[in-house]
Amino acid sequence: LARIPKLYETENIPLKDKIIHMHFFIGGCDWYIAEYSPEENLFWGYAILNGDTENAEWGYISFRELRELVVGPGIEVDRDLWWEPKPAEKIPGISK
Numbered sequence: 001l002a003r004i005p006k007l008y009e010t011e012n013i014p015l016k017d018k019i020i021h022m023h024f025f026i027g028g029c030d031w032y033i034a035e036y037s038p039e040e041n042l043f044w045g046y047a048i049l050n051g052d053t054e055n056a057e058w059g060y061i062s063f064r065e066l067r068e069l070v071v072g073p074g075i076e077v078d079r080d081l082w083w084e085p086k087p088a089e090k091i092p093g094i095s096k
Contacts, residue, residue: 023080
């Protein structure tokens with residue numbers, strides 16, 4: 001988390017060029033993280049819920065809520081341990 005830019009630090013970078021530092025997922029839902037506020041426990045990034053790329057959007061994502069999201073016994077949001085930071089434009093599903 002310490003390597004992720006703080007909220008608003010990448011404000012002047014075009015969305016397509018923002019570096020996505022983390023990826024969380026569950027089922028057909030994906031959260032791509034570009035910024036983080038440790039004080040507020042809040043991410044800023046791109047969310048695709050239930051595979052719906054038409055209504056996916058950039059916005060704030062509560063880290064607490066991601067950790068608490070459980071859809072069944074042993075089924076919770078996972079962090080992509082093999083994720084390599086890359087620009088948003090290199091990620092399928094993220095609209096520019």
